[in-house]
Amino acid sequence: MGYLTSSFVLFFLLCVTYTYAATIEVRNNCPYTVWAASTPIGGGRRLNRGQTWVINAPRGTKMARIWGRTGCNFNAAGRGTCQTGDCGGVLQCTGWGKPPNTLAEYALDQFSNLDFWDISLVDGFNIPMTFAPTKPSGGKCHAIHCTANINGECPRALKVPGGCNNPCTTFGGQQYCCTQGPCGPTELSKFFKKRCPDAYSYPQDDPTSTFTCPGGSTNYRVVFCPNGVADPNFPLEMPASTDEVANSTNMAYLRSSFVFFLLAFVTYTYAATFEVRNNCPYTVWAASTPIGGGRRLDRGQTWVINAPRGTKMARIWGRTNCNFDGAGRGSCQTGDCGGVLQCTGWGKPPNTLAEYALDQFSNLDFWDISLVDGFNIPMTFAPTNPSGGKCHAIHCTANINGECPGSLRVPGGCNNPCTTFGGQQYCCTQGPCGPTDLSRFFKQRCPDAYSYPQDDPTSTFTCPSGSTNYRVVFCPNGVTSPNFPLEMPSSDEEAK
Template sequence: MRFLKPFSFSIFFLAAFFFASTHEADVIVQNNCPYTVWAAAAGSNGGGKQLEPGEPWFITVPPGSTGSRIWARTNCIFDEAGRGKCETGDCDGLLECKGFEFSPVSSGCNSATRTRSIKCTADINGQCPNELKAPGGCNHPCTVFNTSEYCCNSGTCGPTNYSRFFKDRCPNAYSYPQDDATSTFTCPGGTNYMVVFCPRTTTLITNNMKVTYNLGHPNSKHFQPWFITVPPGSTGSRIWARTNCIFDEAGRGKCETGDCDGLLECKGYGSPPNTLIEYAFNQFNNMDFFDISLVDGFNVPVEFNAVSSGCNNGTRTRSIKCTADINQQCPVELRAPGGCNNACTVFQTDEYCCISGPSNCNSTNYSRFFKNRCPDAYSYSYDDQNSIFTYPGGTNYMVVFCPRTSTSTNLKTTYYLVCT
């Protein structure tokens, strides 16, 4: 995956949320900028937090929330009491905002009806018209001129050269108060969201089990994500979960499933059984290729999503997942502590391992056991090629262990997350 060109300018994003569901929603606010950002939220649950580069902020939004906003503030100074000032996005001099921000910030929203992200990533500050420029940002003409033409005070208004400046660069965003309604996006109630300042090509890995897991540091908790950046052209790469691990202070130990030579930070592949996400990036026609594989068996449910563009496998546009209760239903002869082995691991024969190549390799009762429960996944080495999925190169991804749709009931354990 590629990095976008490092930002020498500030891009700030106002996310407007309306939650009509009876279920609360989790929002991850992530700072990918190479500098400190003071994130802000206002509405049904306001607040604010200083975010260093790479640091996330987790917000739980009550059901029925309306008129809520999330934005970034820059060049802030606060005292110990949380009083101070920000160059952009300041909210009455408070670290934890109670009301909406002062301009300049970019208008927009971040609740998608389509299976892709929405974004505003253009170099607006660098290209801002002189009359709209402000320290650290680019004002809307309403802020500068305060006339009905730009502020729509009379109730009716149309696009202007200034609104088109913003719209041409950020077509997903609202550019004036009565802009095209297609800039409003919707999701089913109870959906979880992620807001990223200064987005880049990233893979987010998160564990949804309500237990502690480990990412290479000792205090990672439920729903805390792990962000990894994968170089362009990477091939033969895997992500998997390890379970029931014990490591010493030097990072040496052992895991019941997915163990990789007794190391906390893996240098090679894990031992079966383990559910795999496999990928190769920027390959033919600059496409990313990926799959879920059960060729090494199954240990935890997984889901794989793109968070910055659409997925393409023929005509499908969706996430892929393997969330069946495979461990509980595993045939007796394939069962292993903490998981369910593939038949190749157990019997080591050509019938199951396809040692002699694809001409003598077909599905078996064991491969069909996996395929029937996880149709997106590879169940043996030469399974249906429809289990390979593609995205455009440079897409960002999210891997979720134990997604909330999972039916597995035997996974009250500690997870150790791996990417090699």
């Protein structure tokens, strides 16, 4: 674990540096009182028109949501009821709200040091909402909205006092709840999607409804009724009798895109299989952590890894010029993981990395090719069943070893600038950093790949989890450059 140069590791280093990942400003712009709720941090707060509540969210916060409650009446102990969004009859929510409620969902500092966030109508709709970074940075880091007159136009079957309910709560069943496996949109989910295309409309909606911003440097704003006036069908609140303060729990309403992950976990043993194939004209000693360990792959051989749901901070790489004894101990010229065949820690740079995290935010797999630890073997990383969008094959097959700058050249590969020179400029351990001439050398040759720890998040790719398997191929074009090393012969058969 000693080579802290990957995009994954930056997350841990930044955890020590900063107390909070983000501040989230929640503002009520509705012409009535909203009782804002926030879990797992924040609890709840009464917001009269124009009032604001600031929530400081720690790094690593996930499965988090913010919503508004309407029609509430709380006593001095903070106990009472709400017409929509009620969380067990308390002001200070510790569990989720009762549908219908418009949701702002987020997870901070997750895969590749990104924040993931969305607006979800999987629990229905009660209040118009905008969810936005305070400083948009392009790409998927921009404001999203759900401000249509959904309450006024709600289908009769979903109409309830104060809002428009979700089909799962109303009808139940696999068609609407998606608890037993894959499912598709319905006419009722399309009603929500047509009016709020930015938002999730059912648990397995198009992953383009998930948005991302750089973690650790982005704050957010959630605004109820951003246009100032809600539609005439929107409820006014009941007057609260006293100041509100309290504490309790309610986890009964399992209708969100987040919850699909938990339900699916019970249904399936594995999230994905990874087929690792060596197409190089030499032996590669494949490595995989935190599951798999290691395997010798002669040319044309394949290794299949079954990865459980929730696997994260995972990587696959190839080692070259290895020599292991009968006990599986020895050394490798590149990618060595402590002198053992069965890796439990990360490899010594340089090594081309396939990184992944399964079943994360919004039931997605996140994956990339990273050159943050340098380059040793050409690689392709691909879903076996591409599904469009960001779910397609990515490649790093350029002649990087042959063209490697002299300052980064090492036996068997092209090293990374952080290992070679150290310092904030290349390692990004003390806060934000940008590309350098050396990182651009890698990026120009492998534009799909991460070239430094805080590279453009468009280098992160996503596929639907639970229904996608993957293939990692070393030397996908079959023949590497003449600068690529051949392996040392192993002296003994290597332990598996």
